[in-house]
Amino acid sequence: MSEFVLLRHRDIPEIKELKGYQKQGGFEAFKKAVTKLDPNQVTEIIKTSGLRGRGGAGFPTGLKWSFMDPDNWPHYVIANADESEPGTFKDREIIEENPLQFLEGVAICSYAVGAQTAYIYLRGEFWQLAEFLDRKINQLEKASLLGENLFGTDYSLTIHTHLGAGAYICGEETALLESLEGKRGLPRLRPPFPPSYGLYGKPTVVNNVETLTNVPLILEHGAAWYRDLGTEDSAGVKIFSLSGRVKKPGNYELPFGSTFRELIYEHGGGILNDAKLKAILPAGASSAILRASDKVLDTPLEYASLRKLGSDLGSGSVIVIDETVSMDWVIKKTIDFFKHESCGKCTPCREGNYWMGYLTQELQSGVIKDDQVELLYDIARNIQGKCLCALGEFSVMGVLTSIKRFPEDFGREPK
């Protein structure tokens, strides 16, 4: 068996092709589900496995599936392949290299929630990936692994790809739904949540690509097997996208409970030019930024522990900052991003990022003035807790935490 759960192509390259994938038992889990299990049983297995969403929020996956409104049909499944958070590039590798396991995950999820149509929403830049997936889907249809009356049952499933066109906000699940409906990607009010009111107003499960790619093996090996791979708090494995000032950036699939130290120094080969590690953004540009320390480096990578550190695991996009980089520049970069990506629907995010963009730019242009830092901090605080969707909240994390945790980079006395 592969040492990987998700990145299995790394030791079984032929898994990319249907024959190779089937040789590894591919689509047996889907067949088992459709022919032997009741949809609720599938959901139950996923619940027990402890799988949580890998798109950032970490919501228990089985629980989400069980929320689908049974009185409103049809149901839809959407795989979220928008992957636009700076520092995140795991879903792309999965789709490129292990596409069939992902598609099988989509299929099993669809069966579990009674969906006969599933969409894969890919960021528009993944144009080639979408074509590639279309070919794979076509193969599966030819092999009767997708389509009408699967495995001789009355269950049918069609999977379609759908391309976004350049908007980070469309990764937010309700903005994604709007976009898929042919509108501007503006987040909807929640509640109602997608499992009761989703695509076209119908119950919809939105799951991240990585989340879904876990599903076939959970069905194959059982919930307990998956649980045991991780920690008490966080079951299973996670792909960490490592980037920034490290020697070997890339995706690393690790069981939960591994540490930053292992990730950065063992897998990532340490810091570029062997410089000193300064800061870690554990969840991409939206991270609450951590000041590097032994305590941080030895913290197990799992949802609860990171929260205790005053940060979040998010989608596991670890950006490494070394001593050559100043934090005022880092937040200028993150704010540039959020300013560019704010959909503009809600006031604090739209105007606040515009304002923070001006201030972070000012900080770059010469001597740092303390009252400007103070103002920046205040603006960020004023945005916090007032936004319609998480993007606005994300945008201030870097600002607040870096001013607080790296005062020296803002012309202030270190604490």
Next chain:
Amino acid sequence: MSDLLSKYTKEIQKILDKYPPERKRSAVMPLLFLAQRNEGYIREGALSEIGEILDLQETEVATLVGFYTLFHDQQAGSYRIQICTDLCCALRGSEEFLTGLCEALEIKPGETTRDGLVTIEEVKCLAACDKAPMYQVQGEAGISYHENCTVEGTLELISEWREVTPDQEELK
């Protein structure tokens, strides 16, 4: 029949088939990509054609062109080289790469080379943070990724394009 419809009859049908018939508005973004395919930007006339196919007001189509950054309402070079200069790539030299490439092409970011072949644009994260410097090329053939790039390699690529693409200036 509209230009778009007559040119891409089959493709349009395939796109429409993806969505429930009463939800054909979902096809608007795929159709915009289609409209953009040839000229690299969306003519205003295409908006009403798409509107007609999908029973939408032109305004409802236009608003999407404005919202999504991969749609363009202005003509640019035949190839748009869109370099990621977002945080992770910038930590790995993408800004220097951008400067270097722009100097070599004698244009500034956002500008198009004199022959109308290449436009250099800065973009946000493209989910290739481990392979900086990187860019995507948006052109007639859709979008393709280029990773771990160098200025020299890119210039070579551009000269390959130049060989197969007629000079825009001469065409005029």
Next chain:
Amino acid sequence: MSEKVTLRIDDQQVTVEEGLKVVDAAKIAGIDISVFCYHPKLEAVGACRMCLVDIGRPQRDRNTGELILEADGTPQIYYSGILETACTVPVAEGMVVDTTSEMVTKSRQDILEFILTSHPLDCPVCDKGGECSLQDLTFNYGLSDSRFPLAEKIHLGKFLPLGDLITLDQERCIQCSRCIRFQKEIAADPVLAFYHRGRKANIVSYSNPPFDSYWSGNTTDLCPVGALTTKDFRFEARIWEMNASPSICSHCPVGCNITLNTRQDPKTGRKTIQRVMPRQNEWVNELWMCDKGRFAHQFTSSEERLTRPLARNAKGKLKPVSWGKAIKIAAENLKSHPDSLVTLVGGRLSNEDLYQLKLLTEGLSGKAVLNSYLAGGDLTAKVGLGKGTNLQDLGSGTAILVVACDLEEEAPLWWLRIKAAAERGAILIVANPRKTKLDRFANYILRYEYGKETQTILDLISKKGEVPRAFKEAENGLILYGAEGMDFVTSQELSGACANLLIKTNHVGRKNNGLIGVWPDANSQGAWDMGFTPEKDLADCLTGAESLIIAGADPIGDGIIEDLSGKFLLVQELFLTETAAQADLVLPVMAPTEKSGTFTSGERRVQRFETALPPQGECLADHEIATALGESLGLEMLKGSSEIMLEEITLNQPDYGSLTLEALCEVPEQRPIVDSDALSYTGTVFKNTSGVGVQLSPEAEKTEIILKKPSPSKRKIGKGTLAVPVTHLYDQGIMIRTSEILHPRLITYQLIINPKDADKKGFSDSSQVELKLGDKKYNAEIHLDPSVPEGVILIPRSMGIPLDGPERAVLGPAK
């Protein structure tokens, strides 16, 4: 009835219907929660974040479901620590809302500060100044200095035309999207949208013409800032300089409640209308009005208005005379032709005018005739809408049949409300030979050929099928009928068929049931009720008269008759119409804005309007003229104000017996609550303080109505292309032609045909052609529209080609 919920808002116990949003519940309790994006008639989006409040909820034990109590026995309240948008959170039992806490106040200041970072602060030159929510709220909560450097403000386009009627100032826009949502949700014209995203987003319209909608003016009422303003009001006046007079729109039978904002022009000293605004009446127009009503007010101040009586002198020229002289001339002439007086009136006269004219006519044993191509006012009095009907209440359980009219063109507000009823689940049946905008919302569309309208309705009575069943089985049923493609005679048949259908399906004599005529004018229904009836052959009737009083009608201009010479012709008019130009005596009358009185709407709601302007020149009200004439002829006439006349009407017109001035002026509680001091909630729509009017009871509420079933006339029209009359909102009628601002939107074509027919003849859009109707020839401009049936020419009324009913026509190249 919906369940009630009790909650606490700022130390007030409030009991409201379940499902209400916190912001609405607070409003009912008299507490204003400031909003920008929220509007009670639009879907909540929770975008501006201005309405953030602190909400606590009672805690329940997870296992038992019981409330957890404090030591003092009150429920323990849990606060999340995060503010919530009052515009999206529904009320819940036991909820505690704090709208004044420090956190809430700070939050409002923060949001205002954010909005102001991009706002140009050009209040001194902003037309919204004085009624701007942003200005008001900044005044209440704002900080006086800006922490955002002024020089860094984003700059966007100013004073951009957004279509012909609306001006857009992009940098004032706060992106609340009310305008976009109004156009999409209420008007179903999604012709506004944002372009770009984030701070760069701005309002655009790609329609042709831009902002192509009959509803555009409403967006300026909704806009909480001065981003959208109307062109007619631009830089004209400040809000606080104006007077507000309650009025009723005089352009169509809906009877929208409006407010006329007037001001003394500092230069001319003349009082003029600065703008027309909707006034809330949830039974009639809710908070809306159409652009025709809003912008076609300039006719009142038109230079072309008649201001002095004119009499024909010895040389045959119309020359000014004094009123005394004029009345004398009239009396002498009327006396000398005693037997065959015909008084022809139009539906723009008030009930009071009509009543007096009727008295005068009766006193002279004349005939009281109404100018209307639509028949059936007698039937609407019998089986019209039941008292208490509110189209807004209709939804599932109601079937609505709209036949032979294009509602948005003829009675726009009804279109809006019928469409909304369909969206709420009412069964909508649209019967018309061609596609109209209402079709989009119809459950059933009945296409018939022009000429088959009555048969179509009779079939609903006699035949079985889904549509007849749907109409019959609905709890409530109502019919709106018009006269598209019809003349008076066929319209009489159609109205009869409709009334029969209602009676047969038991949809009469009850609230939310009955018949509505889509009348040509604002008070056509009132004219029927006052005893004026149309003639089968109006031309014949006019020819037969020896003396004529024509008030508010232009039979010559309408092409009904060509020549009225040889009789004594007295015309009471606003303008020198073609008929007036042939008159022996022309008496200038007040516009509705210059007098008070009542109109009876198509829903048979009697509504009062008040005097807003002094009369132009020497103009008198039509009823004053009638009184003076009557008196000089020795008739016993009632004298006095319109109020006294109204009282007389209630005494003598049985239907109107229930009316009193007090009842007309009553203002029951309306939702949403419009409050001129809290503009952010409903915008600049005016609060109704002077009455929502009284709906009359149709006869069917008292007695059973039995009608003879009409049989459709078997008139032969022959073969070939068929020309039929239709009604267009922006035609070239005198009341609209005289309003300059609407000029670019008025239609210029006289014929509408199918592109295929045009192709066959080699015509294209805007081609000039020659139209032969009988032995008459007209030069005309063509407009192409694929929804016109092939072989048919639509001829909009009031465009210069008189066409009474369907007629064979020949199209040829212009000569």
